[in-house]
Amino acid sequence: MSRNRLKTGLAEKRPMAGIWLSLDAPAATEIAAGSGADWLLIDMEHSATGLDSVVHHLRAAMAGPVEPVVRVPSAEPVMVKRLLDLGARSLMFPMIDSAADAARVVSYTRYPPHGMRGLSMTTRANNYGRNPDYLTGHVDDLCVIVQVETPQAVAAIPQIAAVPGVDAIFVGPADLSAAMGHLGGAQHPEAQALIDQARDMAAKAGKPIGILGFGTDLARGYVARGFDFVAVAGDSWLLARQMDAIIASMKT
Template identity: 40%
Template structure:
C-alpha cells in the first residue's frame, strides 16, 4: 500500500490558492459535514480549544473520505505532541508562535525521522495504515507539510532566516497575536497591523515559501491574496455558526413587532 498524496502540500508548492476553514468546534459530526462543503482544507485547532489527541483522531477520521485536507495546529512547539499528531495521521501541521531560527529547526526536526530529525519511530500507527505502508518511515516526510506561524514583531524581524531553515514548508501569519505584539491588542484592523500583515506575506513569498493567513474580514483577505497569500483561512466555524444563528433570529424577530 502507498500513501495518498498530500494534495494540499502539492497545491501550495505549485502556487495554487487553497481556501480553508478554521475549526474550533471539536465535534466530529460537524467536522464531517464541513468536509463535504468543498473547502480545500480544514484546520483542527488545538492551541485555543480544549482539543486532545483522541478528539483530533476522530475528526481526522471524519475528514478522511472527502477531498478536503486536514490541517492540525498543535498547542505549542512540543516534539512529543507533534509525534502523537503525526502518528494519528495528521500530515499538515501548524506550529504556533515560532519566533527564532532555533525554534524553527526544532519544529523541522520534530516531523523528520532520524538521522535527520528526532521523530520517534513506531511500526503500526494510523499514519502508516497500521503497518500496511511498509516504506512509511522512508517516505513519510515527503507527504508532511510543516507550517510555522509568524505571530510577533520578533518573528517578523526574522522571516527570511526562518524561511531558510531546511524543512520549513510554509509560513502562516497569526493576526491577533501579531496585533498584540505591535501594541494594538484586539485591533487587527489597525493600519499598522494591516500593513505589517501585507508586508509579511510579501516577504514570505519573496523568500520562496507559501504564505498563509486567517481572517473573516473580506477586505483584508483580498489584500493578502493580492500580496501573494496562498493558504487562505476565510472564516472560523464557531464564528460562522454564531453569525448565522444571530442573523436568523434577527430576521424572525419581526414577528414580535
C-alpha cells in the same frame, strides 16, 4: 507529487481556501470536508480539542477531498510524535519567533538521523504496519507550517524560511497586532502594514504564506494582496453569526 493536497496546491501556486475548526465536533469537520474547501484546520491551541479526539477529526475529514491541518497546542516533541503517528501529516506550529524555533519543530517531525521523532512500527500513519514505504517516503507528504505572531518573528522570516523542512509560513493577525500594542485591532493600519511586509519577505524567500481572514471580503482581499492560503471562515464563527442573523431577522 506529494499526496498532501495543501502542499501540492501551494507548490502549484493555487490559492487555497480553508476552514478553521475549533468546536471539537467531528460532525462539523465532516460537513466542512464536503464544502469544497482545500484545507481544514483542526485547532488544538485555542479549543477544547484534545489528542483523543483528533483521530476522529482526521477520519471525518476523509469525507471530502480536503487536507486536514492540525495546529498543535504547543511546540513540544511528544505531542508532535503522537499526532504524526495518528496520521496527521500537516502540522501548524504557533509562536515561532526564530530560525532556531523553526529548526527545533522540524526536528520533531523527522526520524533520526534527520530529527528526533520516536519510532513505532504499527501506527495509523503507516496503516498499522502495512505500509513498508512509510519510513522512507513519509516526508514527501509532510507539510510543516510555522506561525509568525510577533514583530520579531516577522523580522526573522528570511531566516525562518531558510530552515530545511519549513514548508509554509502563516501569519496570526490577532496575536501579531496584540504584540504591537493593538489588542483586538488586527485591521489597524500598522498591523496591516507589517502583515504586508511579512508577505513580501516570504515571497522573496520563495515560501508560501497564509493568514486568517474570516469573511468573503477580507479573505478575497488577502488573496488579492498575494497570500497563498487563507482561512476564510471558522465553524464557531459561522454558527454564531448565522444564528445571530436569523434570530435578528425574526425580531425585526
